Amino acid sequence: MASAFEILAEPHRRAILAMLLASERSVGEIERRLRIPQPAVSKHLRVLREAGFVTATVDAQRRLYRLNPQPLQELDAWLAPFRRFWSLHLDALERHLDRQQRAAEPSAHASRPTNKARAKSASRRKP
Amino acid sequence: MASAFEILAEPHRRAILAMLLASERSVGEIERRLRIPQPAVSKHLRVLREAGFVTATVDAQRRLYRLNPQPLQELDAWLAPFRRFWSLHLDALERHLDRQQRAAEPSAHASRPTNKARAKSASRRKP
DNA sequence: CTATAATATTCCTTGACCGGCATATACAGT
DNA sequence: ACTGTATATGCCGGTCAAGGAATATTATAG
Numbered sequence: 012m013a014s015a016f017e018i019l020a021e022p023h024r025r026a027i028l029a030m031l032l033a034s035e036r037s038v039g040e041i042e043r044r045l046r047i048p049q050p051a052v053s054k055h056l057r058v059l060r061e062a063g064f065v066t067a068t069v070d071a072q073r074r075l076y077r078l079n080p081q082p083l084q085e086l087d088a089w090l091a092p093f094r095r096f097w098s099l100h101l102d103a104l105e106r107h108l109d110r111q112q113r114a115a116e117p118s119a120h121a122s123r124p125t126n127k128a129r130a131k132s133a134s135r136r137k138p
Numbered sequence: 139m140a141s142a143f144e145i146l147a148e149p150h151r152r153a154i155l156a157m158l159l160a161s162e163r164s165v166g167e168i169e170r171r172l173r174i175p176q177p178a179v180s181k182h183l184r185v186l187r188e189a190g191f192v193t194a195t196v197d198a199q200r201r202l203y204r205l206n207p208q209p210l211q212e213l214d215a216w217l218a219p220f221r222r223f224w225s226l227h228l229d230a231l232e233r234h235l236d237r238q239q240r241a242a243e244p245s246a247h248a249s250r251p252t253n254k255a256r257a258k259s260a261s262r263r264k265p
Numbered sequence: 266c267t268a269t270a271a272t273a274t275t276c277c278t279t280g281a282c283c284g285g286c287a288t289a290t291a292c293a294g295t
Numbered sequence: 296a297c298t299g300t301a302t303a304t305g306c307c308g309g310t311c312a313a314g315g316a317a318t319a320t321t322a323t324a325g
Contacts, residue, residue: 037302038301038303053303072301073302074303
């Protein structure tokens with residue numbers, strides 16, 4: 012196993028990480044709350060541990076797992092250029108709608124476009 | 139196939155998306171630049187298209203593929219709570235270092251900790 | 266209309282991963 | 296020492312996705 016995406020491709024693993032957002036958890040807590048058999052939990056935790064997503068501390072018989080943010084930060088870094096991409100495109104869309112707006116209101120009362128018009132035109136395709 | 143993570147688990151697909159950041163590309167361009175056989179490119183593009191990561195427009199015999207930011211925005215949204223998590227932890231670390239700092243300088247000249255000390259201790263692991 | 270370029274699809278094989286089950290290991294209480 | 300609890304590991308079988316080769320589809324040119 013390698014990339015963060017492969018690790019996170021498994022829904023149970025994402026659920027475990029989301030659960031650890033609240034606080035550290037033992038294996039048994041995860042098992043009961045997520046309703047998956049214990050060996051499966053241990054295996055997923057092993058994968059997450061070896062990939063650095065979680066760390067474990069021993070507490071008597073149980074092990075407490077907690078989040079380690081670093082790999083998710085790297086994922087965030089991978090996403091950064093795409094964030095720039097879509098913010099650029101949102102800006103472009105907004106400028107485009109502003110031009111439309113100016114064309115529809117041929118030098119009328121005000122130049123500020125309404126938020127209503129923007130929200131309407133920005134709706135998704137194929138809903 | 140379903141979640142964005144499964145789609146992005148494939149390195150070639152990530153490479154395609156990164157390539158489309160610059161501008162739209164035809165299948166042939168992707169094929170040559172990424173050095174992967176054409177059927178593989180078409181298959182990956184199909185997966186990306188059906189998951190909404192890219193859209194295609196026809197230009198004579200070729201199809202031009204371009205980025206569609208929406209699924210990546212959803213990934214960004216999934217990441218949001220974790221971002222809050224690690225920024226909280228960075229804040230906590232910083233407060234901790236500030237306390238250390240005050241302890242090391244027992245009521246000395248100033249109370250403002252130096253940026254230098256913070257930058258040093260906040261440096262990344264394993265560079 | 267035929268030849269050719271660009272892209273998509275089908276079939277097949279191989280390999281990886283996940284879940285289930287059984288079992289092993291580690292620790293605590295009595 | 297024995298028993299119970301908590302977690303980890305090994306093995307197996309089903310499933311699914313990726314890659315390769317061949318072929319089908321679509322569009323342009325001559």
